[in-house]
Amino acid sequence: MYKFMENENGHTEVTPDTIVVRDDAKTLISMSNIWKTYQMGTEELHALRDVSFEVQKGEYLAIIGPSGSGKSTLMNLIGCLDSPTKGQYWINGHLVSDMSDDELARIRNKEIGFVFQTFNLLARATALHNVELPLIYAGMRSGERHDKAQAALASVELGDRVTHRPNELSGGQRQRVAIARALVNHPSILLADEPTGALDSKTSVEIMGLFEKLHAEGNTIIVVTHEHDVAERAHRVITIKDGRIEKDERIK
Numbered sequence: 658m659y660k661f662m663e664n665e666n667g668h669t670e671v672t673p674d675t676i677v678v679r680d681d682a683k684t685l686i687s688m689s690n691i692w693k694t695y696q697m698g699t700e701e702l703h704a705l706r707d708v709s710f711e712v713q714k715g716e717y718l719a720i721i722g723p724s725g726s727g728k729s730t731l732m733n734l735i736g737c738l739d740s741p742t743k744g745q746y747w748i749n750g751h752l753v754s755d756m757s758d759d760e761l762a763r764i765r766n767k768e769i770g771f772v773f774q775t776f777n778l779l780a781r782a783t784a785l786h787n788v789e790l791p792l793i794y795a796g797m798r799s800g801e802r803h804d805k806a807q808a809a810l811a812s813v814e815l816g817d818r819v820t821h822r823p824n825e826l827s828g829g830q831r832q833r834v835a836i837a838r839a840l841v842n843h844p845s846i847l848l849a850d851e852p853t854g855a856l857d858s859k860t861s862v863e864i865m866g867l868f869e870k871l872h873a874e875g876n877t878i879i880v881v882t883h884e885h886d887v888a889e890r891a892h893r894v895i896t897i898k899d900g901r902i903e904k905d906e907r908i909k
Contacts, residue, residue: 683713683715684712685713685749686710686712686746687745687746687747688744689744689745689747690744691705691707691708691745692705692706692708692741692744693734693741693900694742704900705734705901706899708902712877715876716877716893717869717877717878717880717891718894719881719890719894720880720881720894721883721894721896721897723883723898727897727900731881732881734746735848736765736769737756740753748768748845749768751764766795766842768845769848770842771850772850774852774855775855776823776831776835777835778831780824783820784815784818784823784826784834785803785810787823787834787835788809788837788841789806791841792841792842806819806837809838809840812840812871813834813837815834818830828855828860833864836852836864836867840871846879847868847877848881849880849881851883851884852887861887865887872892891908891909892908892909893906894908
């Protein structure tokens with residue numbers, strides 16, 4: 658078993674003892690001594706090396722790094738799409754490694770709202786139906802999920818586009834639908850992977866402005882990007898290089 662301790666550098670370490678959940682209602686994510694290692698034939702590839710950090714509720718965090726730095730691996734761990742080789746990951750007071758597959762599926766559907774570069778919308782479905790999908794998976798009744806999906810679309814200024822299909826929407830509008838879908842379950846975290854990567858510069862500014870609005874409304878936002886202008890819109894930036902945290906700085 659383990660307990661959390663801080664080392665002389667202020668990083669969290671895991672030491673043998675009884676597992677203790679930090680009594681801190683503001684801490685949403687706690688990652689301690691995270692390693693992710695892949696076996697490549699006879700060699701080991703360390704995608705993440707001893708990564709430790711916390712995210713508080715209501716933060717707006719950007720994770721930035723070049724291709725191959727480990728930022729996408731870290732995003733997959735945060736989103737419970739993968740598990741670490743070593744280390745401890747707590748989300749909302751729950752130890753991820755102790756969760757069953759069903760519990761992980763619930764976390765991904767309820768606690769984390771995903772926004773992807775390529776939107777990942779159903780081509781033949783309306784904006785409303787695309788936003789309803791997480792609620793369908795959660796087993797919500799049609800009337801209630803219809804109302805919630807409409808409210809989510811209104812929150813991203815697409816209340817007049819509920820019956821439009823993706824091919825009838827601009828790139829920015831498609832990303833707004835994807836953001837509405839991510840928000841519809843009122844998740845603990847909005848996790849965005851290169852959210853402006855498929856957009857032109859003007860539309861990118863609009864989407865980042867939307868993120869600022871959502872953050873001001875109390876949402877916790879984590880953006881994974883390689884673009885410095887996108888990262889600089891956040892209030893805190895973690896820089897990843899060669900699988901390690903190179904910098905962790907608050908900029909606003």
